[in-house]
Amino acid sequence: MTGTILALAGGVGGAKLARGLADALDPGRLTVAVNTGDDFEHMGLPISPDLDTVMYTLAGRANPDTGWGVAGETWSFMEAVGDLGGETWFRLGDRDLATHVLRRRMLDRGATLSEATDALAGALGVRHRIVPMSDRAVRTVVETDEGTLPFQDYFVRRRCEPRVSTFRFEGIETATPSPGLSAALADPDLEAAVICPSNPYVSVAPIVGIPAVAEFIDAREVPVVAVSPIVGGQAIKGPAAKMMAELGAETSALGIARHYGGRIDGLVIDEVDAALAPDIAALDTAVHVVPTVMRSEEDSRVLARETLTFAARLR
Ligand code: FO1
Numbered sequence: 001m002t003g004t005i006l007a008l009a010g011g012v013g014g015a016k017l018a019r020g021l022a023d024a025l026d027p028g029r030l031t032v033a034v035n036t037g038d039d040f041e042h043m044g045l046p047i048s049p050d051l052d053t054v055m056y057t058l059a060g061r062a063n064p065d066t067g068w069g070v071a072g073e074t075w076s077f078m079e080a081v082g083d084l085g086g087e088t089w090f091r092l093g094d095r096d097l098a099t100h101v102l103r104r105r106m107l108d109r110g111a112t113l114s115e116a117t118d119a120l121a122g123a124l125g126v127r128h129r130i131v132p133m134s135d136r137a138v139r140t141v142v143e144t145d146e147g148t149l150p151f152q153d154y155f156v157r158r159r160c161e162p163r164v165s166t167f168r169f170e171g172i173e174t175a176t177p178s179p180g181l182s183a184a185l186a187d188p189d190l191e192a193a194v195i196c197p198s199n200p201y202v203s204v205a206p207i208v209g210i211p212a213v214a215e216f217i218d219a220r221e222v223p224v225v226a227v228s229p230i231v232g233g234q235a236i237k238g239p240a241a242k243m244m245a246e247l248g249a250e251t252s253a254l255g256i257a258r259h260y261g262g263r264i265d266g267l268v269i270d271e272v273d274a275a276l277a278p279d280i281a282a283l284d285t286a287v288h289v290v291p292t293v294m295r296s297e298e299d300s301r302v303l304a305r306e307t308l309t310f311a312a313r314l315r
Pocket of ligand 1: 010011012038047048049050052053067068069089090091092096152155156
């Protein structure tokens with residue numbers, strides 16, 4: 001393949017596959033469009049969790065234990081905040097803090113989120129293009145049995161305990177793709193779009209819910225392949241399976257295939273779910289069965305290459 005690839009990514013799983021794709025493709029051939037529905041302002045700082053997780057992961061600086069923030073982090077700032085009676089439920093490490101402070105300053109000076117992301121990722125040595133799904137605010141709001149919660153309140157402060165009825169994405173109706181995402185969607189050399197193994201309800205839904213992205217998918221002329229974030233009925237990381245259960249979705253690779261439906265041409269599933277392949281194929285979705293759990297950078301590279309080969313076969 002000599003064409004370009006667009007990856008749609010959210011949290012940890014998305015970042016790992018994005019890293020594998022970046023290892024497999026020259027910088028000019030990959031655009032990673034990242035969910036910003038989780039973004040919020042905290043202590044006066046603009047937090048973009050999924051952008052930062054993808055950026056740190058492609059820079060080789062991600063904290064492997066938490067799945068967010070920076071490796072080798074220190075917590076003097078949070079300790080001092082605690083001593084002064086400030087909020088400590090959302091933890092900002094000392095190195096991670098620099099990202100938020102500099103993003104704050106760039107945005108205050110009129111930079112777009114895309115421009116700020118470019119500057120930060122470039123400074124960290126990332127050569128592949130990481131773009132927000134939109135430069136306009138889209139905010140995930142969680143309707144729960146305890147009322148409406150902003151996403152980070154639900155996800156971090158309440159640790160996903162409240163029962164979810166629906167996720168809403170405020171601002172999505174009028175959100176336009178970021179310049180980098182728009183360029184990727186319009187690229188005549190685009191060969192495939194890859195939906196990374198991120199939570200379909202909170203990490204992928206905001207991206208594919210942007211009207212111009214939904215239109216691209218409906219009218220697509222290139223294959224869209226997804227990698228299932230559910231393996232053996234469980235999410236590898238995070239609460240996707242709990243969310244799916246509460247939303248009444250089937251927590252399996254087949255449930256993922258049903259969720260994406262005709263919006264994807266192929267689904268990559270793990271070998272433990274091979275028995276589901278015929279049922280997924282019956283949905284007119286091609287299936288590729290390979291190991292999908294990324295425990296190492298080599299795993300990410302292998303899965304990326306398998307996904308690209310699979311997409312090329314669907315062209
Ligand atoms: N997740 C947590 O569970 N606890 C935290 O204290 C926390 C802090 C944090 C700081 C910066 C950042 O970029 C992400 C952070 N996250 C934290 C993860 C974040 O809530 C999730 O990464 C996404 O919103 C869901 O993918």
